[in-house]
Amino acid sequence: MSSMPFYVSPEQLMKDRADYARKGIARGRSVVVLGYDKGIAFVAENPSRALHKISEIYDRIAFAAVGKYNEFENLRVAGVRYADLRGYSYDRTDVTARGLANAYAQTLGTVFTQESKPYEVEIVVAEVGATAEEDQIYRLTYDGSVADEYGFVAMGGAADQIETGLKDRWRPGLSLGDALGLAVAELGKDPSGGPDRTLTPAQLEVAVLDRERPRRCFRRLGGGLLEALLSSDDPTRDVPTEDDPTPGRHDTLTGDGAVVRDMSSNPQTQLDDAREDDVQPE
Amino acid sequence: MTTGPHAGKLPAAYLSPGSSSFTEFVGDHAPELLPSRRALPPGSTLEAPHGTTIVTVTSDGGVVMAGDRRATMGNIIANRDMEKVFAADEYSAVGIAGTAGIAIELVKLFQVELEHYEKIEGTLLSLEGKANRLAAMIRGNLGMAMQGLSVVPMFAGYDLERNTGRIFSYDVTGGCYEEHDHHSVGSGSLFARGSLKKLWRPGLSGDDAVRVAIEALYDAADDDSATGGPDLGRRIWPTVAVIDAEGVRFVTEDALTAVVESVIADRQGNPGGAR
Numbered sequence: 001m002s003s004m005p006f007y008v009s010p011e012q013l014m015k016d017r018a019d020y021a022r023k024g025i026a027r028g029r030s031v032v033v034l035g036y037d038k039g040i041a042f043v044a045e046n047p048s049r050a051l052h053k054i055s056e057i058y059d060r061i062a063f064a065a066v067g068k069y070n071e072f073e074n075l076r077v078a079g080v081r082y083a084d085l086r087g088y089s090y091d092r093t094d095v096t097a098r099g100l101a102n103a104y105a106q107t108l109g110t111v112f113t114q115e116s117k118p119y120e121v122e123i124v125v126a127e128v129g130a131t132a133e134e135d136q137i138y139r140l141t142y143d144g145s146v147a148d149e150y151g152f153v154a155m156g157g158a159a160d161q162i163e164t165g166l167k168d169r170w171r172p173g174l175s176l177g178d179a180l181g182l183a184v185a186e187l188g189k190d191p192s193g194g195p196d197r198t199l200t201p202a203q204l205e206v207a208v209l210d211r212e213r214p215r216r217c218f219r220r221l222g223g224g225l226l227e228a229l230l231s232s233d234d235p236t237r238d239v240p241t242e243d244d245p246t247p248g249r250h251d252t253l254t255g256d257g258a259v260v261r262d263m264s265s266n267p268q269t270q271l272d273d274a275r276e277d278d279v280q281p282e
Numbered sequence: 283m284t285t286g287p288h289a290g291k292l293p294a295a296y297l298s299p300g301s302s303s304f305t306e307f308v309g310d311h312a313p314e315l316l317p318s319r320r321a322l323p324p325g326s327t328l329e330a331p332h333g334t335t336i337v338t339v340t341s342d343g344g345v346v347m348a349g350d351r352r353a354t355m356g357n358i359i360a361n362r363d364m365e366k367v368f369a370a371d372e373y374s375a376v377g378i379a380g381t382a383g384i385a386i387e388l389v390k391l392f393q394v395e396l397e398h399y400e401k402i403e404g405t406l407l408s409l410e411g412k413a414n415r416l417a418a419m420i421r422g423n424l425g426m427a428m429q430g431l432s433v434v435p436m437f438a439g440y441d442l443e444r445n446t447g448r449i450f451s452y453d454v455t456g457g458c459y460e461e462h463d464h465h466s467v468g469s470g471s472l473f474a475r476g477s478l479k480k481l482w483r484p485g486l487s488g489d490d491a492v493r494v495a496i497e498a499l500y501d502a503a504d505d506d507s508a509t510g511g512p513d514l515g516r517r518i519w520p521t522v523a524v525i526d527a528e529g530v531r532f533v534t535e536d537a538l539t540a541v542v543e544s545v546i547a548d549r550q551g552n553p554g555g556a557r
Contacts (some may be wrong), residue, residue, distance in 0.1 A: 050404075055401070055404075056401055057401070073298075074297055074299070077296075077297075077402055078296035078297045078300075080290045080398065080401045080402055081296045081304075081398075082292060082296060083286070083308055084302075084304055084394050084397070084401075085307070085308065085311070085312065085315075087316055087394070088304075088308070088315065088390065088391070088394050089312070102290050103290055103291065103292050104292070104293070105290075106290040106291035107291040107292045109291075110291050134556050169316045229546070245527075245528060246371075247440070247445075247527045248404070248442060249400075249406060250372055250529065260374065273533075
């Protein structure tokens with residue numbers, strides 16, 4: 001019979017918690033977030049169509065996570081609430097990834113030191129800028145540390161190995177097709193040195209923050225469009241500028257035709273657009 | 283903002299599992315931000331700008347909503363280029379009559395409400411669901427309505443289940459009623475409704491529905507001083523939203539100019555638009 005020790009050093013306590021969180025995160029499949037010429041791409045190995053690892057937070061901000069679903073889903077909902085409340089009480093342009101990353105960092109840090117168990121999650125908050133130089137990618141870990149990443153991030157079980165691969169092969173200005181190809185190839189590598197797997201579109205959850213779209217930049221990619229982007233002999237290298245014409249949610253692009261959608265159809269921006277139209281040529 | 287070692291962390295309300303309604307979240311967490319939670323001094327009324335006439339017309343495969351641009355305060359024109367028709371989300375639009383300040387705040391809240399639900403749930407609300415959410419917001423405003431700050435919106439959207447355009451009207455108590463074919467609210471609505479009865483036909487094309495809506499607004503402006511007609515000098519035309527299977531879009535200024543000019547031309551020497 002062993003009894004509980006009366007004193008555990010803070011170093012040991014924190015180390016135990018970190019090991020616990022790291023183990024939980026390492027069990028899951030990985031997620032890659034990487035910049036391409038027209039935005040930021042998110043690629044997750046995730047066979048589920050309903051339980052997302054990647055989501056929209058706000059107009060130009062998206063969220064990706066690995067680890068325990070209920071914990072990162074909780075953080076995602078908190079992020080949407082944070083962003084929507086901030087945008088409602090100030091202005092849509094006042095919602096930034098930096099502010100959200102700070103709030104997440106404080107939350108994760110508090111849970112890590114004060115709760116009985118740390119969150120077993122790692123998350124990325126990314127904001128697409130007007131140019132690639134203005135893109136922001138923040139990576140947050142279970143203990144509340146924040147890292148401001150440039151270009152690419154990998155999270156999950158095989159993160160270190162994927163990051164090594166991305167360091168060699170990622171460069172600024174990749175087309176979306178090339179960026180996705182790179183991410184999928186790295187995700188398919190076996191960390192224990194076995195043969196590479198070829199991931200099919202059905203095993204992937206893919207989304208982009210497309211800097212050229214008005215207002216809501218987040219789009220999921222699926223169907224024929226994703227297949228075409230991932231196939232090396234197909235010439236498709238980028239997402240279409242228009243959304244799918246099929247009635248329903250317009251946040252998923254499947255490449256089944258395209259329809260011209262007016263910028264003024266965006267709620268909350270129509271007034272500004274109308275003002276621009278009102279300027280009469282001299 | 284709180285201070286302390288973890289000042290910037292997300293408040294507990296953000297992390298608590300709960301509803302996917304933004305209004306409910308704000309009501310619990312920051313009720314002072316909701317237009318309906320503001321207390322007014324009892325027994326007083328005040329004068330504030332009022333928005334006026336909105337018309338909605340169903341067409342073949344969609345619905346058209348148009349609003350004039352005038353806001354009045356007593357006998358004063360408070361604003362001559364106010365927008366009173368807004369896209370609520372991809373498939374619906376909301377037009378407002380009543381106290382402009384509160385109405386615009388309600389529309390803003392309604393837009394965030396719909397987008398918030400969409401992001402949290404990963405699916406679109408049904409059209410009835412959207413109409414009922416708006417009803418709940420109007421109901422919350424009853425206290426202010428009794429002091430003269432009423433808001434009477436009209437909601438129209440494309441129903442993705444039935445593949446048709448549908449119209450919902452409201453009263454100040456938050457009653458929500460589905461209207462058929464066409465409807466109008468606001469100070470000029472009596473005249474607009476009369477006009478719509480004579481002009482509307484089943485199966486109107488989208489373009490014809492736009493013309494009918496503009497003509498109804500013209501008739502409303504003809505007899506109601508609070509409704510603004512087309513302002514030729516400043517080139518201010520009504521706001522017109524078309525909602526169909528492709529979503530909401532606003533008719534461009536060039537297209538509106540053509541319709542307005544043809545309506546005016548047809549009324550030369552025939553001011554009532556007799557057919």
